Amino acid sequence: MQWPSTARPMYSRLALAILGTFVLLFLWACEAQGMLQENPAAPADGPTIKAGQMSAISADVPQTQPKPSASFWDIVRASGIIGLTIFLLSVAGLALVIEHAITIRRSSLLPPEFIAEIEGAVRSGQIGRVGELARSQNNSLARVLTAGLAEVDLGWNSVEKAMEEALAEESARLYRKVEYLSVIGNVAPMLGLLGTVVGMIMAFRRVAETQGAARAADLAEGIYLALVTTVEGLLVAIPALAAFAVFRNRVDGLMAEVGLCADRLLGPLKRQMLSPGVVPPRVSTPTPRGSRTS
Template sequence: MMHYVRQLSSGACFLLLSTIVHTVWAQDAAPAEASTGGSPGFLGIIFSGGIIGFIIVMLLLALSITAVYLVVDNILALRRGEIVPEGLADNVREQLGRGQLQPAEDLCREAPGPLAYVLLHGLAEVEGGWPAVEKAIEDATAEQSARLFRRIEYLSVIGNIAPMVGLLGTVVGMILAFQQVANTQGSAGAADLAEGIYQALVTTVGGLIVAIPSLGAFAVFRNRVDELVAEVAYQAQHAVAPLKRRRSRTDTPPPPPQVKK
């Protein structure tokens, strides 16, 4: 599974890099008169910010590649079949209804995943009675929920960091632009200042381009995790219901003896 994830992620990263290289090639292959008299190309805008601007743009590129990898990884990991295997809860319920505890545990071990993890923790507390089973299921469900949320939390981190990185590049570019005006003692015109400002704003645009899809994907995956965790909790309670009914029958007091008149 992880090998498949890496293959898809590498393909997505290669596609992203190919698009960037194609854009750079198209910009650099423009006629000479357009490059000298018009606006600078993509590569020229990147290098116009100096080494600091180039580092920031490369950092944004690294964040975007990481975001693509995380999106592909979570798409594969958060499939329903990976979290709640089809038929596992029903099969475990059937075995418990027959009083077969060990076969029920074997079924869970054969289908590893969050649901199986929760069920195994619940079945391990059978000797402690239904309250212990229920408590173990609740704790294991909360643990698996936290684990799934940690998987998608990195997308939120990227979505919050990328605009800050882009803003840092813009602030640095603005400082350099106004420093150029100061060094020329005000002889630089408005056009020169405007050119420095728009070149500085490129990093802000890059940060937003990375952040917006990352935060959107995080919101989608967060809803998906909520849905799957609720399904795990329901299926776990459904699977161990025979244990609860057995306890109810055990706790039912016997009828009072008949008094003969």
């Protein structure tokens, strides 16, 4: 998925404006907190507490334990439904990467055993055997060969055109598969930006509720949500877009190899069909369902 060129500056300016707003809000909160610390409230008139009494009182007060560091699930829960959605996108992206790594590779699209069988059948002149082997396999090379051999009776130009169309269809099919990684890579940062906006709204609502007297601790929840969702979106988008680029280039390379391999395997058939006075070989085709032979 490619954003229009006119939309990219708009999203960049929006992200910078939101980030700048959060920086100003955070600096304002820190300044307000510093002013409170510099001007502590004056002690009220009353009885003074001696040093011995103070030590006794402090001994009776329970010591607060430091809070444990937040775990991964704590961070996901703190980011709300937006963070959960980004997490689900990361799971889907990981599943797609594993599936593409298994299916989009040379051994799956160009099986060496299948190529060896086709080469042996072509060398022995068993063109009908080549068609049977191609129809019995479920890979890109087999489908390209099947499409080409179906047009043998019409001449080599028809064979070559059929293989080119089948190769283009295989390329489009694989491109559609890897396109989902691009979708995830573009949607995840948009969800992170949405979480940033929601966190900003929460922070400003807190400021409004306290009539401008909000402390940094009061604004921490909104700022935390904004920053966490932004980081989550980027952590999902960067690997997804990188994987999309890798698999897209792999599809380009493998489809080029499929086309070259199909031309090489049918090279003897091409020379035979282009020789003057030579009758093109017959390739057996599967009988359509419901037809009867007399």
